[in-house]
Amino acid sequence: MxxxxxxxxxxxxxxxxxxxxxxxxxxxxxxxxxxxxxxxxxxxxxxxxxxxxxxxxxxxxxxxxxxxxxxxxxxxxxxxxxxxxxxxxxxxxLHDPLTALPNRRFLNERFEQIIRRSQRAGGRVAVFVLDLDRLKNVNEAHGREAGDQLIVAVTTRLAQLVGEASTVVRYGGGEFVVICPDTTGGPSAERLAATMIEGLEAPFSMGHDRVRLAANIGIAIAEENCSQPDDLIRDARSALNKAKQGPGGYAMFDRSIAQRVTPSTTERRLREALERGQFRLHYQPVVSLQTQRMVKVEALIRWEDPERGLVSPGEFIPALEETGLIVPVGTWVLEEACRQAKRWQETYADRAPLAVTLNVSTRQLAQYDFPDVLTRALTVTQVDPSLICLEITEGALMHDVEAAWTMLRTAKTRGVALALDDFGTGFSSLSFLRKFSMDILKIDKSFVDGLGHSREDTTIVEHLIGMARGLGMVTVAEGVETADQVKYLRSLDCHMAQGFYYCKPQPAEVIDQIMGEPTTTGWRPEQVPATNGAHPSPATIGIDAPW
The missing domain is CATH 1.10.287 (Helix Hairpins)
Structure with missing residues (x-):
């Protein structure tokens, strides 16, 4: 270049x-x-x-x-x-041809000037790295031109949200950098980040469709001796990875996340992690909204690096996808989840069995031998197939509909359940639900967030639940963080929920503690501190039938 x-x-x-x-x-x-x-x-x-x-x-x-x-x-x-x-x-x-925003070269050439001007005025420069999900779904469903129109609409709204004093830079794809030259520090930067997220997650109109995007933001504050943007943007990106793992959608960089996986060492270190058994599965409880008891868990991968400790999935999962390592790592996740489900089934034979859901990536579905990989995992572990649920995103199905349909139809014959994640955030139709014979419909966090505040979100969730009920599907609400959301979901007859309100993902040993509680008392939420929102009141969470 x-x-x-x-x-x-x-x-x-x-x-x-x-x-x-x-x-x-x-x-x-x-x-x-x-x-x-x-x-x-x-x-x-x-x-x-x-x-x-x-x-x-x-x-x-x-x-x-x-x-x-x-x-x-x-x-x-x-x-x-x-x-x-x-x-x-x-x-x-110096400008992006589509949006007319300043581009990366502009930022490199003018950054020091912006820093100096802000310091003379007595302020501090905050850099926000903003990432928008689901843009790819728009391109795949409506074509590149529609995706470009959406990016232009995002640009217009973002400029209105941050004001004229800030500089908005398009860094590439769905990634933007916002430079705020007159922030007073962390609290004011976090308020601006919250404003951006709230504004960008409101629906965008595209013809007869309404599109919802998910925004995540990483924030870094420039030090006095900062003169180049690269280090600051790198710090903000590290905070962005952290933001994608927790509630709120944004995070501030601090030295505790300063250790990073660099591009030059990513693939080598991830291969070593797989060979040396450094990957772990954590499990997030999924709770029945009627009984407030745990009915299943979702298996989520973690990397336990000897040097850095537990590494955020946002830092290494994109690298797994890019390098193709997601396929062997995905096979390990499948086999480990099956082994754990079998272990719980045998250890707690007097209880209702605990089902396990796990994510299947687009690249895994694209492998011709995926049905054989699934069959081998079920056979080797001897787990009851009905206790395993494969979770697929809407975008993964749309990548190659016919190939995905063939793979999932074969998977269904093996006896496993199928869950559709992120439905309603892309552009698939109801025919997808009929074609793929899905058992579970997961309601995206972006809709759950607006329950009780947004009439549109409440209406959408109500219709999704009603539609799923009509098709004989189980509904699971994701990203539940407050007691009010639980109340609304129960009033709408949603079957299950998961999120930080109940529990963040935990090692299998913690799930064992929950399973080991007497059925009359179940698991009390205070045993595992929640990270955001109030705990469920004296209600307990025990074990119910999986589906």
């Missing part, structure tokens, strides 16, 4: 210099012609000759004067046009 920029800059300078030289030579030519005529007496000779010629003397003199002047005017215009072209190319080089 750098050599292209240098080549273009060289060409622009060459054109500008050429036009400037043309103008200079035209002026020099005019002066030289006049001086030469005076010194050699050529003017008098020509004048005397023309007196005895039929040619009009005044016309010749006019022509002699006009030609150099015309050449000078043309050269001047060429010089001006070349400068205009250069200015326009400079502008395009």
């Amino acid at each position: 750098a050599w292209r920029s240098a080549k273009r800059s060289t060409a622009e300078n060459a054109r500008s210099g050429e036009a400037g030289r043309d103008l200079a030579w035209a002026v020099v030519g005019c002066v030289a012609a006049v001086v030469l005529a005076v010194l050699t007496g050529l003017g008098a000779t020509v004048t005397d000759a023309l007196k005895h010629s039929p040619v009009d003397l005044s016309a010749v003199i006019g022509l002699v004067l006009v030609l150099p002047l015309a050449a000078a005017v043309i050269a001047r215009r060429r010089y001006r046009d070349a400068n205009a072209v250069r200015d326009e190319l400079d502008r395009l080089a």
